[in-house]
Amino acid sequence: MQQIKHTGSYYAASANDTRERARLEGDIEADVCIVGGGFTGVVTGLTLAELGYNVVILESAKIGWGASGRNGGQIVNGFSREIAYIEKNAGPEGASALADLALEGGNIIRELVARYGIKCDLKYGSILAACTQKQLRDMEATKDMWAGRGRNGLEMLNSHTIRDHVGTDKYVGGWIDHKGGHIHPLNLVQGEAAAAEKLGARIFEQTRVTSVDHHLDNPVVHTEGGSVKSKYVVLAGNAYLGKTVKQLYPKILPASTQIIVTEPLSDTMAKELIPSDMCVEDANYVLDYFRLTADKRLLFGGGTVYGGEDVEDVEKVLRPNMEKIFPAAKDLKVEFGWQGNIALTWSRLPHVGRLGKNTFFSHGYSGHGVTSTHMMGRLVAHALHGEANEFDIFAGMPARSFPGGQVLSAPLSTLGCWWYSMRDKLGI
Numbered sequence: 001m002q003q004i005k006h007t008g009s010y011y012a013a014s015a016n017d018t019r020e021r022a023r024l025e026g027d028i029e030a031d032v033c034i035v036g037g038g039f040t041g042v043v044t045g046l047t048l049a050e051l052g053y054n055v056v057i058l059e060s061a062k063i064g065w066g067a068s069g070r071n072g073g074q075i076v077n078g079f080s081r082e083i084a085y086i087e088k089n090a091g092p093e094g095a096s097a098l099a100d101l102a103l104e105g106g107n108i109i110r111e112l113v114a115r116y117g118i119k120c121d122l123k124y125g126s127i128l129a130a131c132t133q134k135q136l137r138d139m140e141a142t143k144d145m146w147a148g149r150g151r152n153g154l155e156m157l158n159s160h161t162i163r164d165h166v167g168t169d170k171y172v173g174g175w176i177d178h179k180g181g182h183i184h185p186l187n188l189v190q191g192e193a194a195a196a197e198k199l200g201a202r203i204f205e206q207t208r209v210t211s212v213d214h215h216l217d218n219p220v221v222h223t224e225g226g227s228v229k230s231k232y233v234v235l236a237g238n239a240y241l242g243k244t245v246k247q248l249y250p251k252i253l254p255a256s257t258q259i260i261v262t263e264p265l266s267d268t269m270a271k272e273l274i275p276s277d278m279c280v281e282d283a284n285y286v287l288d289y290f291r292l293t294a295d296k297r298l299l300f301g302g303g304t305v306y307g308g309e310d311v312e313d314v315e316k317v318l319r320p321n322m323e324k325i326f327p328a329a330k331d332l333k334v335e336f337g338w339q340g341n342i343a344l345t346w347s348r349l350p351h352v353g354r355l356g357k358n359t360f361f362s363h364g365y366s367g368h369g370v371t372s373t374h375m376m377g378r379l380v381a382h383a384l385h386g387e388a389n390e391f392d393i394f395a396g397m398p399a400r401s402f403p404g405g406q407v408l409s410a411p412l413s414t415l416g417c418w419w420y421s422m423r424d425k426l427g428i
């Protein structure tokens with residue numbers, strides 16, 4: 001059988017851990033079987049291993065092969081949906097409980113990095129850049145809302161002060177989230193997986209799960225070469241789960257996004273482009289996001305293809321955006337280009353819950369998953385362990401199916417996206 005390798009990313013080329021793990025052959029048992037070796041699956045597994053559970057993780061390719069090992073590496077706090085929406089659906093107490101979790105994912109990342117000594121180039125500080133005055137006004141209001149809920153790490157920037165952090169005249173202002181930051185995501189997820197293994201978790205790679213008997217009290221997970229019978233199952237395949245579990249398929253819409261990485265910059269140029277070495281994303285509906293890597297390359301991401309189709313030439317899509325922000329980048333050679341799938345939900349909040357009594361799922365972080373996966377991984381583990389309060393608030397949020405399923409929703413979402421992009425361009 002053919003081995004699935006990492007995508008040709010900068011991260012795969014600079015990974016700390018290049019080991020191959022065995023495929024599952026035969027029938028085994030465990031307390032918990034986790035499907036998917038990205039942040040969601042690995043953090044759930046690590047948390048449960050810390051609690052003394054006997055954990056098995058099944059990954060169809062390699063640990064971090066999906067979005068977790070190929071993303072922009074930006075630690076973005078908060079949710080992809082406004083708190084007012086959460087309050088409308090979960091009431092003031094529910095909204096308060098979830099708002100208290102706004103910084104949880106980032107805190108968990110820093111905690112795990114420190115506890116297990118994970119080398120993943122962790123840096124502090126992320127910038128949200130406003131392209132229009134309307135976006136800046138909305139950000140002011142959001143900052144005030146968060147301050148009212150006790151989150152005070154946001155510092156507003158105007159059109160002058162943002163230049164101290166991003167060397168472009170394209171932004172009218174923005175904010176710094178001092179509790180944000182960036183990481184080498186593949187090295188983070190691999191470090192977390194290694195930590196789980198040290199605590200006894202068993203990880204099988206190149207092991208695609210073909211079906212899950214989630215209606216059973218002791219669910220059984222089937223793969224091409226074997227099966228796992230366990231007390232609990234956690235489904236963490238996100239955009240790549242496909243039709244493995246048919247109930248979950250209509251709830252998420254895969255969308256691909258792309259990244260390019262340049263040759264290393266001179267120290268002078270790195271200081272000119274991103275002087276404070278924070279990561280940056282803009283506030284547009286289809287956003288640009290960028291940062292410096294540890295070896296001072298410019299990593300620049302953007303683009304969205306609903307349905308998750310790959311674009312033919314990643315550099316062709318992203319180079320014009322990169323040069324618009326940084327004209328000085330026009331002479332830089334692009335050395336890596338790749339793409340990967342995020343999972344969107346209708347509400348833009350993660351879709352989490354249970355199937356049957358003992359099968360849990362969490363997916364659909366809608367583009368901002370580096371922190372949410374860490375928060376949800378821990379909440380899923382705690383729910384399974386019997387402390388389900390916050391998990392149940394998330395699980396109680398409305399989870400609409402995409403009308404017409406993934407096939408029809410892709411063109412409809414493209415249309416919607418065009419509309420929102422126009423609004424961004426017009427500043428309305």
Ligand SMILES: Cc1cc2nc3c(=O)[nH]c(=O)nc-3n(C[C@H](O)[C@H](O)[C@H](O)COP(=O)(O)OP(=O)(O)OC[C@H]3O[C@@H](n4cnc5c(N)ncnc54)[C@H](O)[C@@H]3O)c2cc1C
Binds near residue numbers: 037038039062068070
């Ligand atoms: C290009 C890109 C840039 C991004 N940039 C950022 C960013 O800067 N900041 C941010 O917050 N978020 C970003 N995201 C989103 C973020 O990476 C994801 O939300 C997050 O990594 C999702 O983690 P996950 O573990 O749920 O899913 P994934 O990391 O996709 O992992 C799911 C895993 O499950 C496996 N799997 C699926 N089905 C099966 C099966 N049947 N059997 C066995 N295994 C299976 C897959 O192989 C995969 O490895 C980005 C995403 C992409 C693609």
